[in-house]
Amino acid sequence: MTQKIDGAGLSRPLEGVATPATGSARAGTDRMQPVAAPEGDSLRLTGEASGLQAMAHKLAAAPADIDQAKVDAVSAALAAGSYRIDPARIADGLLGLERDLAR
Template sequence: MTHKIDGGGASQALRAAELSSTSTARTHAGGDRSQPVAAATPADSMRLTGEATGLQALERSLGGGGAGLDVAKVNEVRAALADGSYQIDAKQIASRMLALESELLK
């Protein structure tokens, strides 16, 4: 026994009947579609700690780009690096690193 399956016939008639029996302003579940859907209120909330607030303030104050940056000095160092005349003083670097470490340990 074989059955021919086609896209029309009873299934299309049933679907047309369903559509005509429902109002265009109502969903199948009975909700009103004539008004915009209100967004659900968020259930989650977030509160920043004092440290996070301080970090945000610091980021805003430093976010000005080149604030406190000596552009002339940067260009001078770039030129010295490019022509190979930039000299590195390892003793000065080491002493500054040690001074920074002692400041951090206080």
């Protein structure tokens, strides 16, 4: 089971986490911070989780750069059955990504 954790419904702001409301974070956010949920349960966010949460908010707010002409061309090729997949090119791209991530 998965749950979306976005801080909505919390009775107080997340401690040590930069939020749009607070605009700043307390030093030492790489340690886990307790957060009380309304039901009395608790949640601890690591500094990494807090960073991922902040990145998700930034990405959600960023405008999407979509090349609609390319989307339409691929959609038409898929519908016509003429879209060609090059497995070697896909494999090369994945290997390149793996090399980049290993650095």
